[in-house]
Amino acid sequence: MTEATEAKLPPQVKNALIALVVGGIAAILDSTMVTLAIHTLVVKLHSTADTIQWVTTGFLLAMAVAIPVTGWAERRWGGKRVWMAALVLFVLASVLCAVAWNDASLIGFRVLQGLGAGLIFPLMQTLAVRAAGGHVSSRLMAAVSLPIALGPILGPVVGGVILNWLSWRWLFLINVPVIAAGLLLARRFLPADRPGSSAGRGRLDWIGLVLLAPALTGILLGLSQLSEDGGIGHAGVLVPLLAGVVLLAAFIAWASRPGEREPIVDVRLLRVRSLGSASAVLFTAGAAMYAGMFLLPLYYQQLRGDSVLDAGLLMIPQGVGALASRFVIGKLVDRFGARAVTIAGFLLAAVATVPFALAGPGTSLWWLGAVLLVRGLGIGAVLIPPMSIAYQDVQPAGIPHATMSTRIVQQVGASFGTAIVAVVLQSLLGHGATGAFRGAFWWAIGIAAAAVIPAIALPADKPTSHRPAAKPVHNDETASSRMAGAEKQPNGQWR
Template sequence: MTDTQQGAAPTAPSAQPQSVARLAVALIVGGITSILDTTIVTLGLHTLTQELHTSVSTSQWVSTGYLLALAVAIPFVSWAQARFGGKRLWLFALGLFVVGSALCACAWDIDALIAFRILQGFGGGIMMPLMMTLAMQNVDPSTRTRTMATMSLPAALGPILGPVLAGIVLNWLSWRWLFLINVPLGVLGWILAMLFLVDDRPARGVPRGRLDVVGAVLLAPALAGLLYGLSNTHDTGGFARTDVLLPVIAGALLLAAFVWWALRRSDAALVDLRLLGVRSVCTSSIALLLIGAALFAGNFLLPLYFQTLRGYSALNAAFLLIPQGAGALLARFLAGKLVDRFGPRVIAVAGAVVMAAATVPFALAGVSTSLWYLGVILFIRGLGNGVVFIPIMTVAYVDITRSQMADASAITRISQQLGGAFGTALVAVVLTTAASPAHPAGGFDAAFWWVIAMTAGAALACLVIPGRAEHTTPAAPAPVAQ
């Protein structure tokens, strides 16, 4: 979208460090609610199935409905930010997520819980890309890498804090606290956003872009169809299932129609796909598609390895994965300095190679492999995971203007979600077809090798991302804090 459609205020001098810090704190406190919620609820699905007297397939919609709503909300963020302003949109999304959390805690049956989770998902779907957009729009280009590392802290903290909080709830509290945990943290984040985010709503009289209704009708169901279809590959039949083929084909056709429509509409489209003609956005999107596939696929397989082959409960398996989260968290503090010194391309490739190498032991592991050894390997894998995303996500904003950043956030986020869905679907099918009653570990061996192949592909894609993390002609950021 153009600056006029964005209703952008004139740029101002660089924000003061303390203002940037306040912005980061406000966004992180609010944004971590969505990350924690995903981890906690996933671990609590078995309890929800029992407490609400429903089937496993039905309770899975507590997660599936949330993820579909999250994906559907992403394309609307750019338009909504241009029309209402980043601060008001953030407050709305976080408020919607908190209200949805409170309603989930009050759910009287599984149908009500699924409906309220969808409401939560819309809030979370707006928050994730908007958090990155607000951060990148309001910092100096020279500090974008370190800011991105800071803003990605919730993604690293979720796998560490999630199992702990889930353990507390599942052992000593009611299932309703799986959702009530979000409320005080979300309220605090809402208050901080009110205090520290500048009111950036468009000035009166400034033209505001209209919603691309046709684009919305095409893109929203396209993403929902693709993600829903791919999520069904976990069951017997894999990609040959009717409930996989029909929604995936329909989603692909709608997506193709949206691409045709968006290219005709140019900057008036729901998402400005012309940005894919910019090297930084295009290469980052491809890399995120592949690294998202590898990451989601690995995160799908690892808990199953500990549960299915090693016999641990879902909660204990989550605790065994904490070293990976710890490695990713540590990498957040190192990534900025490493990228500043060696450049984003080198660090992204190195991170992907570390991820691939640290997955090999799981492709060779069996039922008696030392947990201490696997814990060390997971920590190393977490380091690679934490390092690889920062440079890829940062260089997406190279060579574009401030007004284009919202669309770039949507494109990269959609790429990561679709890659993750496809990667997970692929290894789920491999896991099912390659396993046998006599040798169940064979399915995991084959599936982990596919994860390694996807990670290697991501490393190759990272070879073509820009070698610098700064804009050659940076636009001065707008003020971020009051």
């Protein structure tokens, strides 16, 4: 594919991307904003930190349960209808969160929010690829991954502004106008994709769901509590973590069995080099990205004494860097290949984190802002190339499974990276806050540097070099019928 072809997306694909980004941004921002409000919620709801922590933990675990259902739901009802239903569920849960009267009600409503978000996140990628007719480019992935990359960066800023001047309830009410706009755009611009009579509606793999959902829940729950007293040997960590690993192994064995029944997530696709290598990189990318995002606001607030609002504003340079990388990443991948760009992004992020490992309470904010800008460029560059590569050798029918796989590994990787640096920070705090943060940042640097290892396995060529450009899906031609036609081709490509 030429650079000129790569530089432009058809108007209908651009419109679909706008609808997806607007609809998904609320869920992504909300997942990061609420983390800042833990102390506020403890005070306002007369609760404890241990209890209120379930506002974020419950959201995370509900997401883990919902993600595996996405592919089946899309086949059963069509991606557009499931997308709009997920947005409705999310915004209704947001309103309920805003009127919560105590900690228990807020936690319950956040679980509902998490179920909606668990459908929204993987559907963003799946529907973007569907709208583009199965043609995956770095520009397409840059657009659809923009909220995912910027959410953890802009979330603290928006959350800080709300908590500084408004009630905590506006953390949830702000979702209402955004989701309303997303629903209107989705209704108008997302291509119709109701499953046809010949496509089949399939049965839900209940055994796979019963194995995978609690497996992910156990792993994420164990990792989220790893920084508690007792560490890895604590029953609250070890029991759910081991149970999750055992259930995950059982699910892999079940899903790998030959047969006609379609598993809820087809792990056999991970044998495809493009998806397998990209999934490994996305795991480490999630770990590297969220390890830093966990430490940076705490550094400003706890070590330097900045307010929540100031800490959020000080994170803006990283957001600017991540946004700027979106404008050049496509050309860089075209010129140097996905492998080289991904490795360079991880190394840049690691190097730009070193000043924080050497910083103290009095380090210049101008200097830290400059390195945050560079770190944003690196972090912004590590998601798009592997996401583009992931679909390279996957046939159209496997797109939802590929999307769920990449989303699951990102989620687990994010929890893993956060847990590691949280444990290090907690264990070193007894020796002084400055030394504790320095040690934790060195671990974050090590995670980013270690991420280079799986990146070496990425294909070196362009993400689009093996798949010819396909005609985008229009409203008068359903994705299901296009997919059915594509599966009849001997080479597995779109007609």
